[in-house]
Amino acid sequence: MKSIFKSSTLKSLLILAVMVITSQVYGQKVKPSESGYAPANGSKVYYEVYGKGKPIVLLHGAFMTIDTNWGQLIPELSKNRKVIAVELQGHGHTPFSERKLSHTDLASDVTKVMDYLKIDKADVAGYSFGGAIAYQLAIQSPQRLNKLVIISATYKNSGWLPEVNNAFKGMKPDLFMNSPMHNAYDAVAPDKTKWTKFLEQMIASAGQPFDLGDDNISKISAPVLIIAGxxxxxxxxxxxxxxxxxxxxxxxxxxxxxxxxxxxxxxxxHVSLMMQTATILNYLNSFLQ
Structure with missing residues (x-):
């Protein structure tokens, strides 16, 4: 299993590298109209704002940044929406924190960013790790949500195939060294020396069972769009x-x-799905409008 995981993960990282390069070379790169840090539960969270219109909050996947996850979608979404992209605890520009990772705290961080930007309600879209946080936000702060988009994510570890959960348990920091994710982190992180600590924290979190609860999911009142490969x-x-x-x-x-x-x-x-910009954009526009 260990060798299978290593091979499949390296393949995924290679795809991610291609995605990042494509975004930088061929994508219509746009600059945020606003960026900075919002105070959040004793720390600070980095955000970027693009465009004008009805707000949508974007939550990235594990080990990713705004650009690596959403670089190709933001230029299109921001044509008629106000896009607020967030980098979660320890990711990208947001500094590493010794605070234990929890869905509750991370979802609260997102609402603190919304408070700081004076956004009462928004659509929220989350990919993978960010999708789980989006589920939690819908559970604990339903009044802040208009519609919810979940991309390739689950609210409990049993929502993944057994081989995926086994792979989570077998992850080691060395696997990510000098990867595209590592390079993306080094490009923007406020303290590059925290990379290994960040990996250890994320890997420890990924190896822990979690379940946000079937009852809680059934009580989500907002319309939800689930997109999966x-x-x-x-x-x-x-x-x-x-x-x-x-x-x-x-x-x-x-x-x-x-x-x-x-x-x-x-x-x-899981990774190639986020490269299907036109397909995802079509689903988003149809659902959110």
């Missing part, structure tokens, strides 16, 4: 159960169409 590591049986908890999986010919939606993108892995 057909081979992105999520257990699709569990994903189907999640969709049912959100009111989906019904025969809409015999009753009203549910407010939540599920999109399975064919031929996509």
């Amino acid at each position: 057909d081979n992105d590591g999520l257990d699709k049986t569990e994903l189907s159960k999640t969709y049912r908890l959100l009111g989906g999986g019904v025969s809409a010919d015999m009753g009203p169409m549910p407010k939540s939606q599920l999109a399975i993108v064919p031929g996509q892995s």
Whole structure:
């Protein structure tokens, strides 16, 4: 299992490197209209703001930055939306903190950024690790949310396939050394010497079981769009159960169409899904409008 994980992870990192390069070379790069740090629960969280209009908050995946996760989508989304992209604890520009990682605290950090920017409510989109935080935000601060978009993420570790959970337990910091993620971190981190500590913290968190609760998910009142790759590591049986908890999986010919939606993108892995800019943008625009 260890060698399989190492091979698949290195392949994913290679894809990520291509994605980053493509974003930098071919993407229509835009500069934020505002950026800085918001005070949040004894620390500070970095944010960037793009465009004008109805606000949407973007939450990135594990080990990623705003640019590596959202670099190709932000130029398109910001054409008619106010985009607020956040870098979570220890990621990118946001400094490393000894505070234990928790979904509750990270979701609270996001609302503190919204408070700082005087945004009462927003749509929220989260990818992978950021998707789990988005679920938590919907649970603990439902009044701050209009619509929720979850991309290749789950609210409990049993939502991943067993081999993915085994891979989480086998991760080591050395695997990420000199990777595209490492380079992206070094490019913006306020203290590059915290890289290994950051990895250790994230890996320890990834290896811990978590479950935000089926009951809590079923009580989410906001419409939810779930986007997943057909081979992105999520257990699709569990994903189907999640969709049912959100009111989906019904025969809409015999009753009203549910407010939540599920999109399975064919031929996509966990990492390659985020390279499908046009597809994701189409789903986002259709759902959010």
